Amino acid sequence: MRINLSPQRRDDAIEVSKAGDILTINGAPFDFSSLPEGATIPAGDVPCEWIAGPIERAGGKLHLTLILPHGPGPSQAVAFPPPIIDPPDGVIALPADPAPSIPDPVEEEPANVDG
DSSP states (O other): OEEEEEEEEOSSOOOEEEETTEEEETTEEEEOTTOOTTOEEOTTSSOOTTBOSOEEEETTEEEEEEEEEEOSSOOHHHHSOOOEESOOSEEOOOOOOOOOOOOOOOOOOOOOOOO
16 A cells, blocks of 8 residues: 655644555545556545545555645645555554644732732
């Protein structure tokens, strides 16, 4: 399997796992095991907003492109990710930047308004 990644500025997230030729994307399974060698599923024929472009089987491997969401100012690893080639079954590790930390609110002394 070869998964190309297409970075896109989005606030949502993607989780992908693989079991053979079945990809589960955000909990929805997509079974591509019946796609024969040399065949292509046209872009838009798979009801998944995360799949960008056609899906094809070439050289016995599935080739597809997934959208890789990122926040503002992505790192080089997220903005220009290499393809994922022959990932093992299980959750697929996608490049991601750490979530921005939100500082703890500062506790202030109550103001003395009585004088």
